Amino acid sequence: MRRNWHIIEINSHLETHFEIGFDPVYQLTDLPRNTNATISEVVAHSAHDPIAVRLAELGFVQGEPVRVVAKGPVGGDPLLVQIGYTRFALRRSEAARVMVNAEAA
């Protein structure tokens, strides 16, 4: 339920930002491959969301540069994400917690 609510919110973000010409805000899952982006927020799905906590520990924090390097062969799942000097495989549901600003091309 909560997750759907976020997606709606992000979609509305997308529209507004595009209209006034800001860097678009994406869920990491929607970021095209090999596009440089910066993390704006990691959304926790509950008060003690262990996946959000672990993402932060792995370096997914606001302001970090991030890039999707590869996608899994079936359904584009999981994503291979470059963060700092490290590459992590994230399932789409995990990556959906990460909000990013794509760099203006």
Added chain:
Amino acid sequence: MSAPAASLSSVVAAAPLSIALVGNPNCGKTALFNRLTGSRQKVANYAGVTVERKEGRFLAPSGRLVRVLDLPGAYSLNATSADEAITRDVCLGQHAVEARPDLLVCVADATNLRLHLRFVLELMRIGRPMVLALNMSDAAARRGILIDRDKLSRELGIPIVSTVAIQRDGVRDLIAQLDNAALPTPPAPRDSNLHADVRRLLADCVTMPRHTASVDDALDRVVLHPVWGLAILALLMFVMFQAVFTGARPFMDGIASGMQMFGAWLGSAMPAGPLRSLVQDGIVAGAGTVITFLPQILLLFLFILVLEESGYLPRAAFLLDRLMVGAGLTGRSFIPLLSSFACAIPGIMATRTIQDRRDRLATILVAPLMTCSARLPVYTLLIAAFIADRKVWGFLSLQGLVLFALYAAGIVSALVVSYTMKLWRHRRGHELEEHALLLELPSYRIPHVFDVAIGLWERSWIFLRRVGTVILSLTVVLWFLSSFPAAPAGFSGPAIDYSLAGRIGHAMQYVFAPIGFNWQICIALIPGLAAREVAVSSLATVYALSTSADQAATQLQPLIAAQWPLATALSLLAWYVFAPQCLSTLAVIRRETNSVKTMAIAAGYLFALAYLASLVTYQIAHALA
């Protein structure tokens, strides 16, 4: 004044020091541990191979004894797996058994400091004596990464040494630092954001020309490609299994003919009697037959070790994750399941790196379905005896294809079983929580010949020790059961029919006749419970004792080829795809899940599948023959 000072320092030097190596997964901690202690262990390259407690010791130049504990790799003290919980508890001094180490040696990969420094800072907050080892400093230098060590050390307030775990003198500085009697305690941490601290430290002390190694980028473009990646994975697996069967053949034939000559020589050198029968029919025919399979097992382990060391295995997990999730597993299951092809025991133990409890249980329950190396002797024997040695399409060996099919049968049934478990969990409403992957893909590394050689030596030693102990003693016990009580004079038929083993085998036939097993197979199944390959040595012993011609006794393969119908051979192959004929595996399942019930479920469903598969195979093959 100088005398008491000297005696004081000698007292200090004599006091043993206990240290613990702690760091992120893939920081090269285990290689460093091997280099420090010279202990013979496996070094691998995928996240979290360090699942067992590993302790070693060495003498520092001052004569001080240093005890080294190799803690499981962890990303954080906020543990999300059993592995990380151990690391947390030992570091915090909360572990029930493990004493708190005097000093933490925090190991960080010099090429991956942004991730690893965060954990260093977290560990410093504990406020215990600590040294930072910047490992893989050679790789960092090659990539043009410049680290101002003195400045970083001043900023952190702890001593820093550079290490290269794969070089002989790569730990000299670390040992010198440990030999220093004073244990440096880090300064009280500033209460601040760890990520901000890491960013500041990196900006001040580290110059990094680019974020990734260009080799990794180039390789990953191909290896992780949706089409090429899967093709490479399939090709690798296929080459591996073809090579295991055909490449090992000449070596196996060599060992087999050596054993045969040895048996014949013993036969002529010893006087006839029970002792000669024990040595020739029991030991040489039984244990000798099993040794023949050493080249095959080594080749299989060689492949797995090289894949592990190179960093390829997590890539395979990445490629297969979506498919494995569909089947009720996780990409992380790939590493334990691939290890299970060598042996289910290390495979089941490697499931400790799967954080999700349900994924872990599913992986443990299907791991015994992966064709372990102990099944190879059985498969090889039956395939060589019953499948024609010819080529398909001009280049594929038919025997290799059948072996491949047996491996595939194991894999497919594992997927079916895990999928069934997933459906069952869904129906019970156990799927509300999300399963997590979060898998690190480390840099590629060229497998180190030294480390692979150590791994192979370990494997062959374990195998030969099994042949020397479990298999040899069971073979001897079986020889006694099969030889006594001796048949009375005038007993018609082979003497073994009169023996205890013969009677047990005939009794078991009531259950096993529908699946086509003769009484010799039934007997071999009992000692075969201890270890699968024992079934081969047991068959060899039983047949050696039931034939009249002594000379034919050492050759099991032509004997069964002549005596068994094809349906029986196929049925036995089907049985071995499923049957949990390995007490050690069941014991490990109980230990790892801490549940007798889980073990009973595993044993029950595997035996049921084995009987069913054999029944279907035998009845169909019998009807067609």
